[in-house]
Amino acid sequence: MTALPLGRATPAPLAAPPAAEPVALLQLSGDTADAASAVYREVRRGRRVVAVVAGGDRAVRRLAETLDAIGAPTVTPAAGEALLHDGVTLAPGPDVASSRPVEDRVAPLRVALAGCGVVGGGLLPRLLADHRFEVVGVLVRDPGKARDTALPRHLRVTDPAALLAREPDVLVEVLSDASTGLALTRAALSRGIDVVSANKQAIGGDLAALTALAVSGGARLLYSASVGGGAPLIETVRRARRHGEIVRIEAVLNGTCNFILNRLADGMAFDTAVAAAQAAGFAEADPSADLDGLDAAAKLAILAHEAADWRLPVDAVARAALSGAAGLPSGRARQVARLDLETRRAGVTFEAVDGDPLFADLADEGNALRVTTADGRLFTVRGRGAGRVPTAESVWADLGDLRDVAC
Incomplete structure (x- = not known):
């Protein structure tokens, strides 16, 4: 089987019953990060993936570990087992002779990066190493600050x-x-500059206006990473809307609260659980936006726009706060964000979810989404909703989509 160049993996539909999700067949070789990106972009399109990985079992293991860090679990069938499973199936293929990369005759995309923290610091090395992109500047508050990512002075x-x-x-x-972030996004779109954003607080306040500004300026606004990190929550809502009218959305949208609630369920004190979330990189030094539901409300406003062009003000979302004094329901509790598209009600509350297989066993940084359409069909998705690797991968996928259009 001939391997395709990485970054140019071509999906081929497989025969499936009409009710099944579409399937992508990928033949991958070369760099593990590029292979993972090719798989992830198919996953967020709602496809099951069968990937044949050149290099044998060792290459499969490396790719599986990388995809797990992004939040895309994999299956590696034993010899003789069926290849088609839910999610991502990896199968080892033979080694292939290296070939000279196909020359890219399209000029590189000139990228301005605003922020070099958790997500920006994860993106910058990939951007600098990829000839398809040219970094023209990186906006930082303190240019002399020590960072875990090398930032060239120029x-x-x-x-x-x-x-x-x-x-x-x-x-x-x-x-x-x-x-x-909002001011910078507005300025860029008004100049016809495309924007890829992971800043839910910046775009969640009035996404409809930003979308209109992008259209008037001839620019594109992509924001998959603003909700769900690496979990394709926005894409799942779009897929459900293409199917039919959406009547209800239920979701766990905040990894910080999820981490803390898991620790509280294990008997940890509230202040200790918050400190543990900060130490793990899931909570900011000031976690108030997470604890008071503002983060989840901003994400809910974005999903309302995606579900029904609903212009939902963030401050109109009813919110319950998580604190040491807050009474939580007995059992396994989650911060659940809800949209009722029929009554136009939106809220973020704490609920017991012991009997809910989608929400009950979520990992610390896990996000999950359930969308119900008018004909009763359910669309669900789970994944890593926080952290450098999954969020940066989601931004990278948006950049790949922009690059594909430019080519």
């Missing part, structure tokens, strides 16, 4: 206007500051 920018003055083709906005 790329450091502290003024948002100066970043856009470097004339990027696309702005990647991964700031933690909502007001700066």
Whole structure:
């Protein structure tokens, strides 16, 4: 079987019953990160994946570990077993002779990166190493701050206007500051600069207006990573909407609360659980936006736009706060965000979910979503909703989509 060049993996539909989800067949070789990205982009399109991985069992194990870090679990069937499973199936293929990469005759996308923290720091090395992209500047608050990612001096920018003055083709906005992120996104879109955003607080306030601004400016706005990190929650809502009218959404959208609730269920004290979430990188130094439901409310506003063009103000979402004094339901509790599209009610509450197989056993950073359509069909998805690797991979997939259009 001939391996296709990585980054150019071509999906081929397999025969399946009409009710089955579409299936992508990938033949992969080369770099593990590129192979994982090719698989992830098919997963977020709602496809089951069968990937034949050149290099044998060792290459399969490396790819499985990388996909697990992103939040895409895999199955590796034994010899003689069926290849088609739910999710991602990996099968070892033979080694292939290395070949010269196909020359890319399209000019690289000029990328301005706003933020070099958890997500931006995960993206920058990949952008610098990939000839398809040219980093023109990186916006940071403190250029002298020690970082776990090397930031070349000539790329450091502290003024948002100066970043856009470097004339990027696309702005990647991964700031933690909502007001700066929103202003920068508006400025970029009004100039016709494409934007890829992971900043839910920046875009969740009025996504309809930002979408209209993008259209008027001839730009594109992509924001998959703003909800669910690496879990394709937005894509699942879009898929459900294509099927029919959406009447209800239920979701676990905040990894910080999920982490803390898991620790509380194990008997840990509240303050200790919050400190543990901060130490694990799932909670900010000030976790108030997570604990008071504001983070989940912003994500719910984005899902309302995707589900029914509902312009849901974040401050209109009823929210329950998580604190040491808050009474939680007995059993396994989750912070559950709900949208009722028929009554136009939205809320974030704490609920017992022991009998719910989608929510009950979520991992610490896990997110999950259930969408119900008017004809009773359910669309569900789970995945890693927080952390550098899954969130950066989601942003990378959006950049890949922009790159495909440019080519």
